Amino acid sequence: MPKETFFHLPEDKRNLICQVALDEFATHSFDRASINRIVARAGIAKGSFYQYFENKQDLFRYLLQLIAEEKRNYLAPVLHNPERHDFFTLLRELYRAGIQFAVEHRKYAEIGRRLLASKGTPIYAQVVDEGMPQAYDLFKGLLEKAIARGEVRADIDVEMVVYLIAALNTLLLEYYTEHVTWDYDERMFDTVDRFIDFLKHGLKANESGGVSP
Amino acid sequence: MPKETFFHLPEDKRNLICQVALDEFATHSFDRASINRIVARAGIAKGSFYQYFENKQDLFRYLLQLIAEEKRNYLAPVLHNPERHDFFTLLRELYRAGIQFAVEHRKYAEIGRRLLASKGTPIYAQVVDEGMPQAYDLFKGLLEKAIARGEVRADIDVEMVVYLIAALNTLLLEYYTEHVTWDYDERMFDTVDRFIDFLKHGLKANESGGVSP
DNA sequence: ATAGAATGTGACCCAATGGTCATGTGACCG
DNA sequence: CGGTCACATGACCATTGGGTCACATTCTAT
Numbered sequence: 233m234p235k236e237t238f239f240h241l242p243e244d245k246r247n248l249i250c251q252v253a254l255d256e257f258a259t260h261s262f263d264r265a266s267i268n269r270i271v272a273r274a275g276i277a278k279g280s281f282y283q284y285f286e287n288k289q290d291l292f293r294y295l296l297q298l299i300a301e302e303k304r305n306y307l308a309p310v311l312h313n314p315e316r317h318d319f320f321t322l323l324r325e326l327y328r329a330g331i332q333f334a335v336e337h338r339k340y341a342e343i344g345r346r347l348l349a350s351k352g353t354p355i356y357a358q359v360v361d362e363g364m365p366q367a368y369d370l371f372k373g374l375l376e377k378a379i380a381r382g383e384v385r386a387d388i389d390v391e392m393v394v395y396l397i398a399a400l401n402t403l404l405l406e407y408y409t410e411h412v413t414w415d416y417d418e419r420m421f422d423t424v425d426r427f428i429d430f431l432k433h434g435l436k437a438n439e440s441g442g443v444s445p
Numbered sequence: 446m447p448k449e450t451f452f453h454l455p456e457d458k459r460n461l462i463c464q465v466a467l468d469e470f471a472t473h474s475f476d477r478a479s480i481n482r483i484v485a486r487a488g489i490a491k492g493s494f495y496q497y498f499e500n501k502q503d504l505f506r507y508l509l510q511l512i513a514e515e516k517r518n519y520l521a522p523v524l525h526n527p528e529r530h531d532f533f534t535l536l537r538e539l540y541r542a543g544i545q546f547a548v549e550h551r552k553y554a555e556i557g558r559r560l561l562a563s564k565g566t567p568i569y570a571q572v573v574d575e576g577m578p579q580a581y582d583l584f585k586g587l588l589e590k591a592i593a594r595g596e597v598r599a600d601i602d603v604e605m606v607v608y609l610i611a612a613l614n615t616l617l618l619e620y621y622t623e624h625v626t627w628d629y630d631e632r633m634f635d636t637v638d639r640f641i642d643f644l645k646h647g648l649k650a651n652e653s654g655g656v657s658p
Numbered sequence: 659a660t661a662g663a664a665t666g667t668g669a670c671c672c673a674a675t676g677g678t679c680a681t682g683t684g685a686c687c688g
Numbered sequence: 689c690g691g692t693c694a695c696a697t698g699a700c701c702a703t704t705g706g707g708t709c710a711c712a713t714t715c716t717a718t
Contacts, residue, residue, distance in 0.1 A: 237665070261566055263476050267706065277667040282707065320649070342565070349562040352555075353474055384648050389639050392620060393648065399616050407608050426602050434647035435597050435606065436533070450695070480676065490697040495677065 234294055238284035249274045249284070250298070253291055258339040261346055262292060262355040293359060296347070299340045306333040311370075319378030323397065324428045327404050328420070334405050335416045341405070348402065371397050400427065447507055451497035462487045462497070463511070466504055471552040474559055475505060475568040506572060509560070512553045519546040524583075532591030536610065537641045540617055544637065547618050548629045554618070561615065584610050613640065 238246065252274040256265045267288055271278045285291045310325040317325065334341035350356045372394045378384040408423050451459065465487040469478045480501055484491045498504045523538040530538065547554035563569040585607045591597040617640050625632050 240664085261474070261476065261563075263474065264566070266704085268704080278706095279668070279708080280666055283665070288706070346565060349564065350474075351562065352559060353477070382650050385646075385650050388643070388648065391624065392636070392639055393643070395620050395624065396616065396643065403609065403612050407605060411604065411608065423605070426605055430601070430606070430609065430647065432647045432649040433598075434643065434645045435601065436645040437595050437598050453694085479674085481674080491677085492679080492698070493696055496695070501676070 233290065233297075234285055235283060241284070249276065250295065253295060254339045254343065257292065257295060257346070258342040261353075262288075262350060263353070265292075267291075289355070289358065292355070295343065296359065299337075299343060302337060302340060303333050306330070314374060319374065319381075319383045320428055320432055322374065323431070324424055327401060327424050327427065330401055331405055331408055331420055331424070332416055334409065335414050335420075338414065341409075345402075345406075367398060368394060397431075400431070446503065446510075447498055448496060454497070462489065463508065466508060467552045467556065470505065470508060470559070471555040474566075475501075475563060476566070478505075480504075502568070502571065505568070508556065509572065512550075512556060515550060515553060516546050519543070527587060532587060532594075532596045533641055533645055535587065536644070537637055540614060540637050540640065541633070543614055544618055544621055544633055545629055547622065548627050548633075551627070554622075558615075558619075580611060581607055610644075613644070 238249075241249075249270075253270050255273075256270050260266070265288070267281060268278070270291075271281050285294070306329045307326065310322070310329050314322055347356070347360065351360075372390065375384060375390060375394055375397070379386050379388075379390075404424065404427050408420060412419050412423055451462075454462075462483075466483050468486075469483050473479070478501070480491070480494060483504075484494050498507070519542045520539065523535070523542050527535055560569070560573065564573075585603065588597060588603060588607055588610070592599050592601075592603075617637065621633060621636050625636055
C-alpha cells in the first residue's frame with residue numbers, strides 16, 4: 233500500500249497519478265506496464281514515485297483495491313437482501329450490475345480482465361489468491377439455497393455449476409462488450425435475459441414440439 | 446517459419462530444440478519466455494538459433510503449427526462424418542476429444558491456454574486472428590443444422606450460443622484439469638456428460654415437480 | 659532568518675532481453 | 689592440399705526496465 237507521502241499530496245495530483253496508472257495497466261499486461269511511462273505521463277520524478285509506492289506491485293495492488301471498492305458499490309444493492317428474489321432473478325441482477333460497472337468503468341473492467349487472464353504468471357499468484365474463494369462461496373451459498381427452495385434442479389453437480397456461473401459472469405461481459413456494444417441500454421437487458429434463459433432452460437428442443445419455455 | 450538450416454539439423458537435435466522451447470512457452474507467457482534460456486537448455490549457440498528461426502515469434506508460430514496439427518488428429522475422427530450424430534452427442538465427442546488431447550499433451554494445452562488468455566497483448570493480435578473464425582464457423586454450422594433438424598431450440602440467439610459453446614469448450618477443460626484430475630478416465634466421461642446435460646436442460650427445476658430430464 | 663524535516667529530482671545502477679556480427683570450424687570437392 | 693560453403697560460436701550492441709541514491713528544493717516551526 234502507498235506510503236504516507238502519497239496521501240500528503242494534493243488531491244488532484246494523487247488523482248492524476250492514479251488515472252495515468254490506470255491507463256497504463258488497462259493498456260498493457262502487468263509485465264509490460266512501465267513505470268517509466270507512468271512517471272513521464274504523470275509528470276513526476278521517478279524517484280518520487282518510490283516515495284509514494286514501495287514498487288510496481290504496490291501501486292498495482294492499490295489500484296485493485298480502488299477497483300474492488302467501486303465494484304462493491306454496484307453489487308451491494310443487489311446483495312442487500314438476496315432472499316427477496318428467486319435465484320435466476322438474483323443472478324440476472326448480479327450479471328446486470330456487473331455489466332453496468334464495466335461499461336461505466338471501462339478501464340477498471342479491462343484491468344480486472346487482464347488480471348484474471350494472467351493466471352500462470354507471477355503477478356497472478358501474488359495478487360489473486362484471496363478474492364476468488366469469496367466469490368465462489370457467495371455463488372455456492374446462493375445456489376444451495378436455490379436448490380433447497382426448489383428453484384434449481386437438485387440433481388446437478390454443485391461445484392461444477394458454481395464454477396460455470398462464475399465463469400459465465402466473465403463470459404457475458406466479454407460477449408456483450410465485444411459482440412454487442414459498450415453502451416448500457418436496452419440491448420444489455422436483452423442480452424442478460426438471453427443468458428439467463430440459457431441458464432434456465434438449456435438448448436435442447438422441447439420434445440412435445442412446442443417452444444421450450 | 447523456420448529456415449532451411451533448421452530442417453538440415455539431425456532429427457534428435459531438432460526435437461530437443463522444440464521440446465525445450467515447448468517447455469519454455471508452457472511455463473511462461475510469451476513476453477517472459479526467454480530465448481537465452483532456450484538456447485542454454487538446448488545447448489546451442491545463440492547465433493545458431495537465429496540461423497534456424499527468424500526471431501522469437503517465428504519459433505512460437507512454428508510450435509503453434511505443431512500443436513494445431515497434433516490437435517487435428519484428435520478432432521478429425523469426430524468431425525469425419527458429423528451427420529451420424531445428433532448435435533449433443535457430437536458436441537460431447539468434440540469436448541471429450543479436446544480433453545483427451547489436453548491430458549495427453551499437457552504442454553500443448555498450456556501453451557494454447559496462455560495464448561487465448563493473452564488477448565490484449567501484441568502477440569495475440571499478431572498470431573491469433575486467423576484460427577478463431579474457423580472454429581466459430583464450425584460451431585455455427587453445426588448449430589444451424591441442429592436447429593433445422595429440431596434438436597436445438599429454434600428461439601435461441603445463434604451468435605450468442607455459438608460464442609458460449611466455444612467458450613464452454615475452454616471452461617470444461619479448465620474445470621476438469623483444475624478441479625477434477627489430469628487423468629483420462631471415467632471421471633472425464635462423467636464430467637463431460639454433466640456439462641452436456643447442463644447445455645441441454647439448463648438449471649431450472651422442472652415445474653411438474655419431478656427431476657428435470 | 660534559520661535549521662530541520664519533508665519532498666522532488668534525474669542521472670545512475672544493474673540486470674535482462676532480443677537480436678547482430680565478426681570470427682571460427684568442419685565437411686566436402688576438385 | 690587449398691578453397692568454398694554451411695554451420696557454429698559467443699561477445700557485443702542497443703534498448704528497456706525496475707529500482708537507488710546523492711543532491712536540490714520547498715515547507716514548516718521556532
